[in-house]
Amino acid sequence: MLTVEGLKARYGRIEALKGVDLTVGAGEIVALVGANGAGKTTLLRTISGIEPAAAGRIVFEGQPIERLASHVRVARGISQSPEGRQVFAPLSVEDNLRLGGYRRRDGAAAATADLERCFTLFPILKERRRQAAGSLSGGQQQMLAIGRALMAAPKLLLLDEPSLGLAPVIVDQILAAITRLRSEGMTVLLVEQNAAAALAIADRGYVLELGTVTLTGTGRALLDDPKVREAYLGV
Amino acid sequence: MAEFLQFAFSGLTVGAVYALVALGFTLIYNASDVVNFAQGDFVMIGGMSTVFLYATGVPLPLAAIIAILTAVIVGLLLHRLAIEPARGASPVTLIIITIGASMFIRGVAQIVFDKQFHQLPAFSGDRPIEILGATLLPQSLWVLGGGLAVFVALWLFLERTLIGKAVLATAANRLGARLVGINTAVILAIAFGVSASIGALAGVLATPITLTRFDLGTIMTLKGFAAAMLGGMGSPLGAVVGGLLLGLIEAFGAGYISSVYKDGFSFIAILVVLFVMPRGLFGGRSVERV
Known part of the structure; x- marks a missing residue:
């Protein structure tokens, strides 16, 4: 449904995304995890058209969309619940x-x-x-x-840090709602610092470090990966 | 009693003009957090264009419509050429841009029109209506009626239409507005266009009573801004109440105390209100949890 190829984006002189490749299939929950400043929010904003892409392609349902204005992308079926x-x-x-x-x-x-x-x-x-x-x-x-x-009746829902700053019981409610949306056929790209929670409900995941994808796999595989466990799960 | 009523009539008439200017401020402020200091110049454009078109033989209603459309075009150009290129600048920077735009408009008006005072004939004759010993000009009813109609229309637009809500949403959170698919540049252009038309309408309605000149915008901006602050910036109801109140304070102050300090009374009243209620009379509700 969504294919991102070699996507680059800048904040001033800083290259926030250094050529990101990523795909989201219809009906999937894909989690994007990584530390603060890894470029997760920039990636979502670039997909929504809030930040311009410096290079690379964003293909949604077979159509390139990286040059479209943000309101056109909403009309095409991409909507976002933003950070904050x-x-x-x-x-x-x-x-x-x-x-x-x-x-x-x-x-x-x-x-x-x-x-x-x-x-x-x-x-x-x-x-x-x-x-x-x-x-x-x-x-x-x-x-x-x-x-x-x-x-917006989206085909692709982008969620940026839905659990940030919330009490654990509320986080559970929100994660349950996301799982329920998937069961109703929604496609979700989920950005989270809470890697354990995100990978536990995700079909697949990507680890983003300093603007580059360093690891990818099923949610289960990433949860079991020693590097992910050490860096993001604190075990 | 007759004297009191007389002052009240003239206060309400002038107040309705202030209210219209304040409504224009309100709309642009709601969409963009910008206080548009060229707002009073739309009043001048409305009045002066009507005067000059009418003088060339264009029928008055048609002249008024063309004048209002002219102001709308100026409003859209102001947005496109001066505000939009500075997108992302702080509100203070944008406000200073509007002050510059106001000077520019006045300069051009001096060349396109002239430097004389002008007047229009009253729409429904000059025969005063007598009420309890006081007199009311028919034109005053036009001004009051126009103010009421614009207020109701603007209120319905902001409260009852999705585009009106989008104007409020754009002001409340620009990023959120873009993410739900609101084209914020279009929303701002709409705000400037509608706001210009409101100002120009005020100019058309008031010119038979108050006269107009190329530099009328300065005092109109000041009074309209004061009215909007008095009522609470951003509130359409506050703009109307603030405008009428300001007009009444001026009329009673001038009538009972001294007309020399006419402008002083209104500004002292504003200072008192803002000391007691810093958000103005109707700007009080701003509950926000972060």
Whole structure:
């Protein structure tokens, strides 16, 4: 579904991505793990079109998309729940979710059906639907950010650090929601510093170090890999 | 009583013009966090273009429409040529850019138009309406009605349409807005265009009462900005209340105390309000947990 080839990106004079190759197949959860500053967030932002690609190709459903504007990529079916959630704080929870469907052109009924699906996935959002997004707790804002991304009815969901700064019980809820999405046929590219949790639910994983993919394999294999265990799992 | 009513009428009329300018500020501020100091110049463009088109024989309604469209084009150009290239700059930098744009517009207006004061005929005649001994010009009703119509339309746009919500979302979180597929450049252009049309409409409606000149924008920007701050920057309701309040304070201050200090009264009132309520009358709700 998504193929990234030789992708390079820069932050000023620093090369944040030094030629990344990666594929995500339909219906897979692919985890991208690595230390702070490895380039994980830059990779997701480049796939979404927020950061420009300096070189390389991004192919989505057989079409090159690396030159398309970010809003066109959303319309094609790539949506992202970004690092730091980036919810619209003064707007209500429901408005945040409705705006998630800003690019869809399949009618109000379909959007309302997806809104109900979001509320089934995260019931707390339904309780708080009239509340300003900025007044939610961190975990609720994370659920809102994922729900907002789902409202675009994406084919590929990019999740950037969904567990960052959250209590373990909330992390479990979010991971359960991601697994449930996969069972409904969603394709997910998951970026996590919490490598153990991400690899445990992933079909495949990539280890990113200083802008380069250094290891790849099934989630299970990476969890058992001595180098991964030492560097990222702390055992 | 008649005197009191008289001051109230003139205060509300002037206040409605301030309110319209403040609504223009509100819209651009909501979309971009930019305070557009060329906002008052849209009022001048609206008034002056109508005057000059009308003088060449164009019927008044058509002249007004062309004038408003002219202001919209200027607003879009302001966004495209001055704001968009500086994308990512701090709000303060962008505000200074709008001050420069305002000077530029005034300079061009001096050349395209002239340096004289101009007036338009009242839309529905000059016969004053008598109410309890006080008189109200029919044109005042046009100004008040126009202010009310713009307020309702803007409120419906921001609260009831997805594009209006996208304007608010763009202001709240630019990155989040881009990630849900909002084309933020288009949203900003819409804000500048609509805002320019509101300012120009104010100019068209007010010119029969207040006269217009190439440099009218400066004082309009100041008063509109004061009204928006008084009501709470970003709140359409605050813009309207702030504008009307400012007009009333000026009219009563000038009428009962001294017209010499007319502008002083309004600015003292703003200082007092901002000391007590730093976010203005309607800007209070900003609950945010990080």
